[in-house]
Amino acid sequence: MASSTRTKKAARGGRSKRRAVSDGLDLGSDKVFFKIGEVAEIVGVATHVLRYWENEFKSIRPQKSKSQQRVYRRRDVETLLKIKHLLYGEKYTIAGAKQRIEESRDEVPTAEPDLRYRARRSFAEVSQRLKDLRGLVDDDVDPRSADPAEYVRQRGGGRDLYQATTQTQEQRPEHRVEQPAGPSQPLLERPGRDAHAGR
Numbered sequence: 390m391a392s393s394t395r396t397k398k399a400a401r402g403g404r405s406k407r408r409a410v411s412d413g414l415d416l417g418s419d420k421v422f423f424k425i426g427e428v429a430e431i432v433g434v435a436t437h438v439l440r441y442w443e444n445e446f447k448s449i450r451p452q453k454s455k456s457q458q459r460v461y462r463r464r465d466v467e468t469l470l471k472i473k474h475l476l477y478g479e480k481y482t483i484a485g486a487k488q489r490i491e492e493s494r495d496e497v498p499t500a501e502p503d504l505r506y507r508a509r510r511s512f513a514e515v516s517q518r519l520k521d522l523r524g525l526v527d528d529d530v531d532p533r534s535a536d537p538a539e540y541v542r543q544r545g546g547g548r549d550l551y552q553a554t555t556q557t558q559e560q561r562p563e564h565r566v567e568q569p570a571g572p573s574q575p576l577l578e579r580p581g582r583d584a585h586a587g588r
Contacts, residue, residue, distance in 0.1 A: 414467050416502060417510035423466060425451070425459045432469050433503030442472055445483055448490060467499055474500035 416431060429436045443449050443459075448468050451459040461469075471494065475486040478500060489497060501507075544550040 414463060414470075414499065416463070416466065417507070417514075421463055422452075422460045423463075425461070428461045428466055428469065430506045430509075431466060431502045432473055432500075433506065434473065439469065442469065446472060446487055446490060448494065468494070470500045470502070471497040474498055 423431070425436050425439060429439055432439070443451065446468070449461075449465050449472075451461045451465055454460050468490070471490065472486055475481040475489055475497060476483070478498075481489065541547055541550055544553065
C-alpha cells in the first residue's frame with residue numbers, strides 16, 4: 390500500500406510542487422486558500438457582508454481552519470466577485486442575484502478585484518523589486534562613499550586590503566606602470582613602509 394501511494398504521488402508530481410492556477414482570475418497570487426480578511430480586501434466589501442452573502446448564497450461554503458477561521462477557496466472568491474458584479478454593477482436584488490447564480494453561474498461576468506487591493510499588490514511588487522535592486526547596489530558599495538574605517542575592517546584590516554589591491558593592480562594590464570629605460574631615479578621612487586619603521 391505504501392508503494393502505491395508513492396507511485397500516485399510521483400505520478401501527480403508530489404505534494405511539494407505547487408499547481409499553477411489557471412482559472413483566469415488575476416489576484417496577484419497563486420494562493421489557493423484565503424482568510425476572510427484577505428477576501429474582504431479582494432472583493433472590496435466588509436467581512437460582515439461576506440458572512441451575510443455566505444448565508445444567502447449556497448454556492449459559497451468556506452472551510453474552517455484548525456483555529457476555526459473561515460478559509461475561502463479561489464472558486465469562492467470568484468463567486469463572491471460575481472455576486473458583487475450582480476449586486477453592485479447590475480443592481481440585482483439578493484433574490485435576483487441568487488437565482489442568476491444558481492441558473493447560470495458560469496455566464497455571469499466576474500467583477501474586477503477591488504482597486505485598493507490591486508494598488509496594494511502593485512505597490513508591494515514595486516517595493517520588492519526596489520528592495521532587490523537596493524540589495525544589488527548595496528553589495529557593490531564604493532569604498533570611497535562609505536566609512537573608510539568600516540570598509541577596512543570588513544576587508545580584513547589594512548594589510549590584507551593593501552595586498553589585495555596590489556595583487557589586483559598587478560594582474561590588470563591597464564594598471565601596470567612601465568619602468569622607464571635608463572638609470573634609476575631614487576628621488577622619484579616612493580620608499581616602502583620599512584624605510585620609515587626606524588623613525
